[in-house]
Amino acid sequence: xxxxxxxxxxxxxxxxxxxxxxxxxxxxxxxxxxxxxxxxxxxxxxxxxxxxxxxxxxxxxxxxxxxxxxxxxxxxxxxxxxxxxxxxxxxxxxxxxxxxxxxxxxxxxxxxxxxxxxxxxxxxxxxxxxxxxxxxxxxxxxxxxxxxxxxxxxxxxxxxxxxxxxxxxxxxxxxxxxxxxxxxxxxxxxxxxxxxxxxxxxxxxxxxxxxxxxxx
Amino acid sequence: xxxxxxxxxxxxxxxxxxxxxxxxxxxxxxxxxxxxxxxxxxxxxxxxxxxxxxxxxxxxxxxxxxxxxxxxxxxxxxxxxxxxxxxxxxxxxxxxxxxxxxxxxxxxxxxxxxxxxxxxxxxxxxxxxxxxxxxxxxxxxxxxxxxxxxxxxxxxxxxxxxxxxxxxxxxxxxxxxxxxxxxxxxxxxxxxxxxxxxxxxxxxxxxxxxxxxxxxxxxxxxxxxxxxxxxxxxxxxxxxxxxxxxxxxxxxxxxxxxxxxxxxx
Numbered sequence: 130x131x132x133x134x135x136x137x138x139x140x141x142x143x144x145x146x147x148x149x150x151x152x153x154x155x156x157x158x159x160x161x162x163x164x165x166x167x168x169x170x171x172x173x174x175x176x177x178x179x180x181x182x183x184x185x186x187x188x189x190x191x192x193x194x195x196x197x198x199x200x201x202x203x204x205x206x207x208x209x210x211x212x213x214x215x216x217x218x219x220x221x222x223x224x225x226x227x228x229x230x231x232x233x234x235x236x237x238x239x240x241x242x243x244x245x246x247x248x249x250x251x252x253x254x255x256x257x258x259x260x261x262x263x264x265x266x267x268x269x270x271x272x273x274x275x276x277x278x279x280x281x282x283x284x285x286x287x288x289x290x291x292x293x294x295x296x297x298x299x300x301x302x303x304x305x306x307x308x309x310x311x312x313x314x315x316x317x318x319x320x321x322x323x324x325x326x327x328x329x330x331x332x333x334x335x336x337x338x339x340x341x342x343x344x345x
Numbered sequence: 346x347x348x349x350x351x352x353x354x355x356x357x358x359x360x361x362x363x364x365x366x367x368x369x370x371x372x373x374x375x376x377x378x379x380x381x382x383x384x385x386x387x388x389x390x391x392x393x394x395x396x397x398x399x400x401x402x403x404x405x406x407x408x409x410x411x412x413x414x415x416x417x418x419x420x421x422x423x424x425x426x427x428x429x430x431x432x433x434x435x436x437x438x439x440x441x442x443x444x445x446x447x448x449x450x451x452x453x454x455x456x457x458x459x460x461x462x463x464x465x466x467x468x469x470x471x472x473x474x475x476x477x478x479x480x481x482x483x484x485x486x487x488x489x490x491x492x493x494x495x496x497x498x499x500x501x502x503x504x505x506x507x508x509x510x511x512x513x514x515x516x517x518x519x520x521x522x523x524x525x526x527x528x529x530x531x532x533x534x535x536x537x538x539x540x541x542x543x544x545x546x547x548x549x550x551x552x553x554x555x556x557x558x559x560x561x562x563x564x565x566x567x568x569x570x571x572x573x574x575x576x577x578x579x580x581x582x583x584x585x586x587x588x589x590x591x592x593x594x595x596x597x598x599x600x601x602x603x604x605x606x607x608x609x610x
Contacts (some may be wrong), residue, residue, distance in 0.1 A: 247541065249503035250496045267539055269496045285539065 141171035148179040168198045175205040298330040350462045352481035356497030358468030360489045361518040366465040367395040371563040372580035374429035378460040384434035385477040386467040397561020407435035410447045440473035452480040484513035490531040515542040521550040522595035546579035
């Protein structure tokens with residue numbers, strides 16, 4: 130019995146199984162055979178359309194502990210029950226294709242920028258990935274990011290996050306900006322609107338805004 | 346001694362740069378310091394009007410740059426305040442007539458002869474602003490408690506940072522406690538929240554200010570002027586004295602309450 134292997138861009142090798150070919154013994158045998166190929170790699174077991182039993186998971190875990198050649202990083206599945214079981218057992222488990230897509234969206238050369246000052250009016254920061262600002266973003270300042278934007282201060286300027294992406298988030302300790310752009314969608318705010326612990330997230334094409342009580 | 350060369354700037358026009366320059370320079374001169382105020386707003390000269398020296402100008406800063414006269418000869422001595430001098434701007438030329446290095450040269454020539462040199466910057470962030478800021482040791486940013494002025498001031502602070510100047514000090518001008526109490530105007534805290542600078546002073550709105558300017562008499566000359574008092578305090582703070590900044594609050598009078606009740610306001 131042959132299983133498919135594939136590389137993921139979280140630097141790991143993934144073994145693909147589904148309801149039709151899932152067989153504990155065969156998986157064990159396959160891995161034992163491919164030990165040399167998998168040597169030194171991070172390893173993920175993907176189980177699609179099949180609900181795992183607790184004893185199956187435990188048996189697999191025990192087996193992986195005996196294989197020193199690879200580092201077992203967890204499961205990946207599209208079945209909710211499997212994920213819940215893994216969480217109960219304390220094993221990492223990625224759910225769904227969404228997570229996969231999210232990882233795919235992110236290329237390895239994306240940067241993360243740390244800005245350790247307040248952005249004043251006229252300042253502009255751009256990044257291909259995430260931006261973390263340890264200060265304020267004053268009115269008239271701009272931040273453009275391919276990824277997420279985190280403001281550890283007051284966000285009063287213009288933020289454009291998730292450029293060219295389908296998912297992103299913007300967070301700020303205090304928010305009082307006239308407009309935001311997340312994943313190409315513009316979100317305007319009224320002049321009087323100001324929030325504490327502000328978070329805006331785009332997921333599955335939906336925009337979700339969360340915040341604590343507004344500051345008057 | 347505090348820093349000698351002080352540039353007063355704001356980004357936005359009409360917030361009171363020339364008024365603050367004229368008054369603080371006058372206040373320091375009244376205390377016996379030898380002060381010169383340089384009007385760097387070439388083409389839109391008005392510091393001479395605020396100081397009431399418009400009818401005594403023969404030479405201006407462009408004549409000095411062109412080498413027609415030395416700086417000392419172009420200086421206009423104030424008639425009321427001993428020790429106060431003005432180097433006026435040219436009205437007939439534009440900002441390109443004085444380059445940053447020209448002003449640095451003039452300031453260096455005057456540095457040993459004066460205790461304080463004030464430079465009144467033009468509005469905007471172009472050439473003229475850069476010329477005015479280049480020779481400065483200290484920068485004072487004047488802002489009104491309104492969003493447009495704050496945003497422009499913030500931009501100016503960013504530019505000063507880029508020019509590797511020390512962090513500017515802030516003067517909030519034309520604060521109207523009555524409007525703040527009504528919620529029609531930003532208060533000092535709101536301004537500081539955005540600009541986060543050292544506060545040098547808060548000048549309250551003074552309805553007599555227009556007439557002082559029209560008469561060419563700086564408000565600091567008048568004991569009873571509320572703005573004048575705070576401008577004198579700013580001068581003291583520049584000298585290093587620790588004078589607390591008053592809390593400008595307003596409590597409604599009986600008449601105001603009555604007006605409000607009948608909706609006449």
